[in-house]
Amino acid sequence: MSTKVKIISYCEAINQAFSEELYRDESVYLIGEDIGKWGNLYGATKGLLNEFGPDRVKDSPISEAAIAGCAVGSAVMGMRPVVEIMYIDFISIAMDQIVNYAAKYHQLSCGEVKVPVVFRTQCGVGMSNSSQHSQCLENWFVNVPGLIVVMPSTPYDVKGLLKSAIRNDNPVIFIEHKNLYFTKGEVPEEEYLVPLGIADVKRKGKDVTVIATSWMILQALNAAEKLAVEGISCEVVDPRTLWPLDKNTILESVYKTRRCVVVTEAPSEGGWSGEAVAVVAENCLEELKAPIKRICGMRTNIPYGKTLEKSVVPSDEWIIEVIRTMMR
Amino acid sequence: MDINEMLKLYKQMLVLRYFDEMCTELKLKALIMDGFHPYVGQEAVAVGVCSALTDKDVVVSNHRPQGHAIAKGITPRRIFAEFMGRRGGVSQGIGGPMQFIDSQSYFFCGSIVGSGIPISTGFGLALKKESKGRVCVCFFGDGASNTGAFHEGLNLAALWKLPVVYICENNQYAEAMPVREFVSVYPISKRAESYGLEGITVDGNDLEAVVEASKKGIMKVRNGEGPVFIETITYRIRPHYIGDPEFMYRTKEEIESWKKKCPVERFKARLVGIGIDGKSLDIIEKEVISNLEKDKAWAIQQPFPSVTQATNHVIVPLD
Numbered sequence: 001m002s003t004k005v006k007i008i009s010y011c012e013a014i015n016q017a018f019s020e021e022l023y024r025d026e027s028v029y030l031i032g033e034d035i036g037k038w039g040n041l042y043g044a045t046k047g048l049l050n051e052f053g054p055d056r057v058k059d060s061p062i063s064e065a066a067i068a069g070c071a072v073g074s075a076v077m078g079m080r081p082v083v084e085i086m087y088i089d090f091i092s093i094a095m096d097q098i099v100n101y102a103a104k105y106h107q108l109s110c111g112e113v114k115v116p117v118v119f120r121t122q123c124g125v126g127m128s129n130s131s132q133h134s135q136c137l138e139n140w141f142v143n144v145p146g147l148i149v150v151m152p153s154t155p156y157d158v159k160g161l162l163k164s165a166i167r168n169d170n171p172v173i174f175i176e177h178k179n180l181y182f183t184k185g186e187v188p189e190e191e192y193l194v195p196l197g198i199a200d201v202k203r204k205g206k207d208v209t210v211i212a213t214s215w216m217i218l219q220a221l222n223a224a225e226k227l228a229v230e231g232i233s234c235e236v237v238d239p240r241t242l243w244p245l246d247k248n249t250i251l252e253s254v255y256k257t258r259r260c261v262v263v264t265e266a267p268s269e270g271g272w273s274g275e276a277v278a279v280v281a282e283n284c285l286e287e288l289k290a291p292i293k294r295i296c297g298m299r300t301n302i303p304y305g306k307t308l309e310k311s312v313v314p315s316d317e318w319i320i321e322v323i324r325t326m327m328r
Numbered sequence: 329m330d331i332n333e334m335l336k337l338y339k340q341m342l343v344l345r346y347f348d349e350m351c352t353e354l355k356l357k358a359l360i361m362d363g364f365h366p367y368v369g370q371e372a373v374a375v376g377v378c379s380a381l382t383d384k385d386v387v388v389s390n391h392r393p394q395g396h397a398i399a400k401g402i403t404p405r406r407i408f409a410e411f412m413g414r415r416g417g418v419s420q421g422i423g424g425p426m427q428f429i430d431s432q433s434y435f436f437c438g439s440i441v442g443s444g445i446p447i448s449t450g451f452g453l454a455l456k457k458e459s460k461g462r463v464c465v466c467f468f469g470d471g472a473s474n475t476g477a478f479h480e481g482l483n484l485a486a487l488w489k490l491p492v493v494y495i496c497e498n499n500q501y502a503e504a505m506p507v508r509e510f511v512s513v514y515p516i517s518k519r520a521e522s523y524g525l526e527g528i529t530v531d532g533n534d535l536e537a538v539v540e541a542s543k544k545g546i547m548k549v550r551n552g553e554g555p556v557f558i559e560t561i562t563y564r565i566r567p568h569y570i571g572d573p574e575f576m577y578r579t580k581e582e583i584e585s586w587k588k589k590c591p592v593e594r595f596k597a598r599l600v601g602i603g604i605d606g607k608s609l610d611i612i613e614k615e616v617i618s619n620l621e622k623d624k625a626w627a628i629q630q631p632f633p634s635v636t637q638a639t640n641h642v643i644v645p646l647d
Contacts, residue, residue: 055457060484061480061483061484061487063446063480063483063484064480065446065476065477065480065481066446066449066477066480066481066483066484067446067484068446069443069445069446069447069448069449069450069477069480069481070446070447070449070450070453070484071450072446072447072450073388073446073447073448073449073450073451073452073453073454073464074450074451074453074454075450076431076436076450076451076454077386077450077451077454077455077458078454079453079454079457081450093476096440096443096477097443097446097447100438100440100443101438101443101447104427104438105429105436106641106642106643106644107422107640107641107642108419108422108423108427108428108429109419109429109430109431109641110419110420110422110640110641111640111641111644112429112431113429113431114644145642145643146642146643147643148643148646168644168646169644170643170644195646195647196646197646244643244646
């Protein structure tokens, strides 16, 4: 079967996913700050207000708690809201609604009530936005029973995963990355979905498994490319969904390579990177040829400035360094 | 109100009163495990407001939900069971006295102060879209009016003219904090005025006043005129929770002075005043107590949920 593909940006892929899902399902609506007339900071929702009208694409006041609460209440009543929290840093204002309500209603209703909300936001360094606009906070959500956590790294994944997230009956924390919006990749013209909870091998290899998330996938792929020249073959695994975690794909890769590094932009302490390490250690520690390594953001607040902010989070150079040492 | 409705609401207030008193006993026997928050003294608010609702209207309640729940139509036995953490409870015993959901009755409560206010906007949004005239009632206390969620939620509901009825139960204390020391404006309904709503304050211990304000307000909301805010002035006669050190923040004299304004006694006097035979009211009271005793006995017999039952439904399974 030959499927036609187009090269589009991550941002355009999000826009397409929205357009398709808004068209497909009357109950889907978008809500957030400056998603309508402005069409989101990066243009992810551009044109949708005109196409679908203000009842489906709702510009809201700067009220993250109200936006999140509005989504939760309307989802319980059968609507399918997609919330935009402009920066993940602002989600602190909405945490109560997400953690204490969205994540708990299904269980408290003994399975009767469903809360199909997507909380869409973006994280990371890259725009010199400094410490309150550049964090990676996915670990907060991985720690809360009742939530699904997704971090797509490519245009293909972001479109397919966003469509799946919208159709899913759970609250989903959907974290994009500001450095990815203008990256491009192949996306089929035909409709497709990427299932939640399934990892993807972004590059095949045999010496080291590199598990990376979000923008770190690009760093890992760069590192793999450079290491290949030195004769080191890296397999790059993208979990795509941080929770529930696709342990099988990770373990299958590590059984093959028998070496593993985990790369996240978020600091390592108490985070998902430790969870990924634990999955490997609990299942195949004795198979490993070298200790598992983590390459994570420094435990610091993100400093201001283009060069400085990138110097506190992992780069391809950091990854190369660690893997070279591991292979010695 | 006609006489039948008056008697019906009187009976309902008695159910709330005796339910709470029985819960105090159950708490002292440690059959209720959490401290639970008594509703005694505030019965006219829940009963009065809910008298203007239909089965299909939504109620969002708070950490003191039992009065609202019963008035919305959840049977006392299921609430007894929930309070004691038993199967057969509203949330099958896993939610407890502050967090239970009955989707059939469109009843939702949660224990983070103020959080129900933004969630009500969401119910309102869905009900507005449906446009069948249903409303969402959101109960909260004076303390909740100090949260950011209150202001975000009210602004959004007012902006989008959502069918939400805000009932602020000003029971004089946010836990131990007296309203006059901790709320910067008085009455609290002034806060609603800042969002373009009418600031309505009524005597929350006067059942008829609550009924009248609720019917009028809810009708406006049903007609699509946007949210309504009603502050009800009332008093929590019992402690914040059973066993709180209440005399550190209020006096016996103050409590006694409010007991004289007890909404149940007051309405009983009103009924007698219009010629209802006191004996027939005693019969109603006995019937209420006897039914609640049966409900309580049933609930005590229910099993506790297993760990498997308690950890079920964390997420809807992925395909």
